Amino acid sequence: MSSAANNSPVSSIKSWVEKYSLVVLGVIISAGFLAVYHLLGFQPDAGTYIAPGVVVLFSLFAQNLINAHRDIRSRLERYSSKLEEMVRERTEDLIKSNEQLQEEISLRRKTEERLRASESRYRTIFENSGAATLISNENGRALLANTQLSTMTGFSLEELEARDSWTSILENSHQNRVLSWISNNKSSAESPRCFEAVIRCKDGQEKNVFITLASFQESKSVLVSLVDITELKRAEQRLFHQAFHDHLTDLPNRALFMELLNISLRRSRRSRDYLFAVLYMDIDRFKYINDSMGHLFGDRLLVSFAQTIKKCMRDSDTVARMGGDEFAVILDDIQDPSYIFTVMDRINAALKDPLKIEDHTIYVTVSTGIVADCRIYDNPEDIVRDADAAMYGAKDAGRACFKVFESRMHQRFKRTLEMETAMRKALENGEFVLHYQPIISLQGGKVATFEALVRWERPGMGLIHPAEFIPVAEETGLIMPLGRWVLSQACKQMSIWQKTYPELSDCSVSVNLSGRQFNDPELENHIMHVLETSGLSPEHLKLEITENEVMHSPEHAIELLTRIRKAGIKIMIDDFGTGYSSLSYLHRFPIDILKVDRKFVGRLDSINSPSERKIVENIFSLAHGLNLEVVAEGVERSSQNDFLAGLNCRFVQGFLYYRPMPPEMVQPDFLERISK
Ligand code: C2E
Ligand code: MG
Ligand code: MG
Numbered sequence: 001m002s003s004a005a006n007n008s009p010v011s012s013i014k015s016w017v018e019k020y021s022l023v024v025l026g027v028i029i030s031a032g033f034l035a036v037y038h039l040l041g042f043q044p045d046a047g048t049y050i051a052p053g054v055v056v057l058f059s060l061f062a063q064n065l066i067n068a069h070r071d072i073r074s075r076l077e078r079y080s081s082k083l084e085e086m087v088r089e090r091t092e093d094l095i096k097s098n099e100q101l102q103e104e105i106s107l108r109r110k111t112e113e114r115l116r117a118s119e120s121r122y123r124t125i126f127e128n129s130g131a132a133t134l135i136s137n138e139n140g141r142a143l144l145a146n147t148q149l150s151t152m153t154g155f156s157l158e159e160l161e162a163r164d165s166w167t168s169i170l171e172n173s174h175q176n177r178v179l180s181w182i183s184n185n186k187s188s189a190e191s192p193r194c195f196e197a198v199i200r201c202k203d204g205q206e207k208n209v210f211i212t213l214a215s216f217q218e219s220k221s222v223l224v225s226l227v228d229i230t231e232l233k234r235a236e237q238r239l240f241h242q243a244f245h246d247h248l249t250d251l252p253n254r255a256l257f258m259e260l261l262n263i264s265l266r267r268s269r270r271s272r273d274y275l276f277a278v279l280y281m282d283i284d285r286f287k288y289i290n291d292s293m294g295h296l297f298g299d300r301l302l303v304s305f306a307q308t309i310k311k312c313m314r315d316s317d318t319v320a321r322m323g324g325d326e327f328a329v330i331l332d333d334i335q336d337p338s339y340i341f342t343v344m345d346r347i348n349a350a351l352k353d354p355l356k357i358e359d360h361t362i363y364v365t366v367s368t369g370i371v372a373d374c375r376i377y378d379n380p381e382d383i384v385r386d387a388d389a390a391m392y393g394a395k396d397a398g399r400a401c402f403k404v405f406e407s408r409m410h411q412r413f414k415r416t417l418e419m420e421t422a423m424r425k426a427l428e429n430g431e432f433v434l435h436y437q438p439i440i441s442l443q444g445g446k447v448a449t450f451e452a453l454v455r456w457e458r459p460g461m462g463l464i465h466p467a468e469f470i471p472v473a474e475e476t477g478l479i480m481p482l483g484r485w486v487l488s489q490a491c492k493q494m495s496i497w498q499k500t501y502p503e504l505s506d507c508s509v510s511v512n513l514s515g516r517q518f519n520d521p522e523l524e525n526h527i528m529h530v531l532e533t534s535g536l537s538p539e540h541l542k543l544e545i546t547e548n549e550v551m552h553s554p555e556h557a558i559e560l561l562t563r564i565r566k567a568g569i570k571i572m573i574d575d576f577g578t579g580y581s582s583l584s585y586l587h588r589f590p591i592d593i594l595k596v597d598r599k600f601v602g603r604l605d606s607i608n609s610p611s612e613r614k615i616v617e618n619i620f621s622l623a624h625g626l627n628l629e630v631v632a633e634g635v636e637r638s639s640q641n642d643f644l645a646g647l648n649c650r651f652v653q654g655f656l657y658y659r660p661m662p663p664e665m666v667q668p669d670f671l672e673r674i675s676k
Contacts, residue, residue, distance in 0.1 A: 019067055026059020131212075131225040138183050138220040140165030152209075152228055154202030166224075171198040171206075181213055182222050199226070208233040246321040248299055249306035257320035257328055261380035264330055268375045277340050279329040280369040280387035281309070284399040285552055286325035289362065291519045292553030297357060304355045305364060312346040328384065337372055344368065344402050365400035367391055372404050389413035392475075420476045422458070423469060427481055431457050434489050435660035439510070439631055439653040442645055449508045449542060450497075451653065452490035453660045454482070474514050483517040484526060491534035491541060493663055498540070503671055510542035510572060515549040519556070524563060538568030542593070546574050550589055561590045572631070577619060587626055594623045598634020598654070605639045613643065620647045 030052025037048055126133055132149035134142050134157075142160040150156050153169055160166045167175045167182075174197035181193050195211045209226040216223065244256035252260065264276045283305060290298035302325065309327060310319050318330040331340060347366065354361035369390025377383045389412065390405035397403060426432060436450040456464040473479040494509035517523060531538055543564065550557035550573070561571050572593040577600055596619055603612040616632075623630045632644045635654030644652060 018070070020063065022059045022063035022066060023056070026056045026063075029059075030055045129225065131227050133223065133225045134160070134166060135216075136166060136182055136222050136224050138222070140167050140179050140182055142166040143221060149226065152201070152207070152226065153199060159202075169199050169201075171200065174198065178211065178213070182224075196229070249303050249321050251306055251310075251327075252318060252320040254320065254322045257318065257322065257330070258380050258384070260318050260320075261330060261374075261383060264332065265374065265377065265380055265383075274375075275334050275337070276374055277331040277334060277337070278371045278374055278383050278387045279331065279340075279343070279402075280322075280371075280384065280391045281327045281329070281366045282368075282391050282395070283325040284365045284367055284395075287516075287519060288552040288556075291521075292556040293360070297360075300357045301355060301362065301364070304357055305366075308350050308355065309347060312343060312350055322384075328387065340370060340372055344370075367394035367399050368402035369394055369409075370402055370404045385413065386410060392416075416472050416475065419469060419472045420478065423456075423473060423476075423478050423482075426456060426458065427478070427485070431459070432482065432485065433457055433662065434486060434493065435662055436493070436509075436666070437653060437660035438658045439651050440657050442641075442650055442652060447504070447507055448651055449510050450494065450666075451510045451544070451660075452486060452493075452512070454486050455660075470514065474516055477516065479514045479516050480520060483514060487511050487527065488530045488534065491530050491536045494540060495534045495536040497666060498536075501666075501668070501671055506540075508540040508542050508570070509536075510544050512544045512574065513549075515546075515552070518545055518549045518560070519553070524560065527564065527569065528567070539570075542570040542572050544572045544574040544595065546578075547576060554588070558589060565590045565592070577615070586622070591628065593629040593631055593651075594619065595631045595633050595653075601632050601634045601640055601644070601654070602636070604643050605637065616644075617647060620649065624648070 033052050033055070034044075034048070037044060042048070126144075127146050127148075129146075130148070132146065132152040134145040134149055136142055141164070142157065145157040145160055149160075153160075155169065160169075163169075165175075165179060167179045170178060174195065178195060178197065193213045195213075197209055197211055199207050199209050201207060207228055208230045210229045212225045212227075214223045214225075215221075244253055244259075245251065246253045261278065264274075268274045268276065283301075286298070286301075289301060293301075302321075306319065306321065306327065309329070313319055313329060313331075316332045318332065320328050322328050329343075331343060334340065347368075351364055351366065354363045369387045369392070371377075371383050371387045371390065374383050386405045386409065389409040390403045392413065393403035393405075393409050394401050403409070433455050434452045435455055436452055438447040439449040439451060440446070441448040454466050454470075456469055458464050470479070473482050490509045490511050494507070497504045498507065513523075520526075527541075527543075530536075531541065550561070565571055570592040571590065572595050573589075573591055574595045575597040576594045577597045596616060600612055600616050600619070603609060604616065620630055629651065630649055631651040631653060632640075632649050633653045635641050635644065635652045635656045637656060640654075641652060641656055
């Protein structure tokens with residue numbers, strides 16, 4: 001606007017007037033003076049012109065002065081307004097920056113507060129994280145530690161700081177590992193590293209710790225936290241020990257034994273000179289001891305046996321409990337196979353002395369199977385299988401001995417296994433049948449008893465006799481279900497016969513019991529249950545047991561037999577004379593009948609008969625003296641029958657009279673024949 005005003009003709013005139021008015025005025029005055037002078041007719045001289053000249057000059061000079069003054073003033077005014085402008089701008093800037101500063105200060109204050117809160121939070125976490133925690137620089141020097149660390153290790157922060165590296169509290173083997181991670185830790189993004197280590201505390205105690213190392217962002221320091229896992233480690237070790245050791249004897253268990261055997265086997269493949277042998281042992285008649293003396297006693301016997309066997313071995317040998325009364329040994333790195341026999345001699349010598357358990361002293365024997373050279377085997381299972389087979393060979397050979405494995409034992413083992421499988425199926429399919437062999441009363445010639453004898457009608461193989469499968473049934477435990485079936489079937493059959501044929505109303509049935517059945521705690525209940533369901537009265541049931549069964553655990557036998565007899569059932573000692581019962585012992589047993597073994601009867605008319613006759617005579621006089629009945633089994637010839645009749649024998653059984661027969665044979669015509 002001002003420039004428009006400046007450019008307007010008025011302002012141009014005004015500006016022109018301001019710039020030149022004084023000069024114009026001077027010129028006008030001078031010109032006026034000269035005009036007046038001329039008009040008045042004065043003669044001009046030099047002075048006449050000088051005065052107007054001076055005026056003009058003066059007006060010029062004054063005009064210039066005024067113009068200069070004006071110029072200066074306007075310039076000053078311009079400068080001043082510019083200055084004002086600048087001052088205003090500056091002031092505004094200052095105000096602005098002041099406001100910014102205020103904002104920044106308040107922001108910083110807030111940040112500081114947040115930082116303080118965060119630091120206090122982290123300090124609380126650091127102190128109360130539950131782990132012993134420290135901050136370490138990259139050289140392993142402790143910079144900060146929480147109280148838990150002092151509690152755990154016993155060292156104060158000052159004591160840790162005084163050390164070149166806090167890692168010196170770690171066990172030597174762990175120090176380098178941890179230190180090298182700390183010093184090489186450059187990347188802050190690296191994930192925390194975890195170690196298990198052992199620390200040595202101030203009091204010398206060692207503790208297992210779990211160390212976690214984590215790096216700080218943009219710093220070479222490392223956060224170290226230690227968690228005490230000593231108890232956890234102990235529990236883990238206990239669990240590991242329990243998993244691989246037998247809780248009773250504390251010996252390695254089967255799992256560990258197999259693992260160690262595998263190691264030995266692998267070693268033998270690497271080194272041709274490395275020889276090792278395996279012994280597989282089973283305590284003879286342990287079951288009888290266990291059943292008669294109680295399981296606690298049995299347990300103590302196992303412990304005592306384990307200790308005795310261990311003493312016979314070197315430290316490098318492994319003695320393991322494989323389960324039950326079975327133990328196995330690895331004779332490690334034997335220089336000479338004869339060492340095996342040295343060990344067997346040691347075992348025999350050690351077991352010559354009785355084991356002392358509680359107030360009892362008990363003689364223990366063991367059957368041992370040996371695999372003398374294990375290098376030829378592919379896997380540990382086969383070694384154990386063959387040592388086990390050899391152990392069964394030792395049992396068959398009469399126990400209390402050892403047998404070295406031969407390949408035919410494996411065949412036997414396989415046969416047993418096949419037989420067991422087939423028998424299980426046979427039981428399910430009802431392939432077992434009972435045949436009955438009459439026991440004849442010599443007074444009147446009538447059937448007094450039918451002995452139930454089991455047979456197996458094996459499809460495609462005909463009738464199989466008990467001698468072939470009863471030993472396997474006993475070995476495998478199948479005798480339990482089989483024996484129960486025999487007892488119940490025999491009682492049922494006898495009850496039916498009694499009801500069908502009045503001439504058999506006084507007749508009894510006799511059932512053979514094996515040793516395992518005899519030790520079955522449920523036997524008594526089962527017998528009573530069978531009598532009840534079949535309707536047979538107890539007087540018509542006889543149980544046949546061998547002398548060996550009663551002699552193994554006499555106390556148990558006496559107790560059980562007394563109870564059974566009280567119920568009215570008769571007890572027979574089968575195969576009498578073949579076992580090892582002492583005759584003097586016999587009177588203590590609650591028995592009714594002795595069954596003289598057919599071996600004696602068979603020899604009655606042989607060349608040696610005088611001595612055999614003497615034995616049989618003695619058996620009869622002893623039995624009669626003890627008020628026992630006698631049955632002579634295996635009577636095949638009339639000469640034998642006559643001799644026995646002469647001894648007042650009242651009952652006989654044998655092919656001379658009848659062979660065992662299927663129940664269908666007991667028909668009216670058969671009964672007619674026997675009653676004649
Ligand atoms: P054991 O109890 O002594 O049975 C008598 C065995 O002698 C029977 O053989 C019978 O056939 C046979 N025998 C009978 N009279 C004569 C004879 O005049 N001459 C000859 N040479 N032998 C005769 P079997 O039936 O083969 O039984 C053999 C053994 O098997 C039995 O001997 C018994 O110990 C056992 N046994 C049979 N059945 C059972 C059963 O159901 N349970 C149990 N635990 N064992 C049984
Ligand atoms: Mg018998
Ligand atoms: Mg017999």
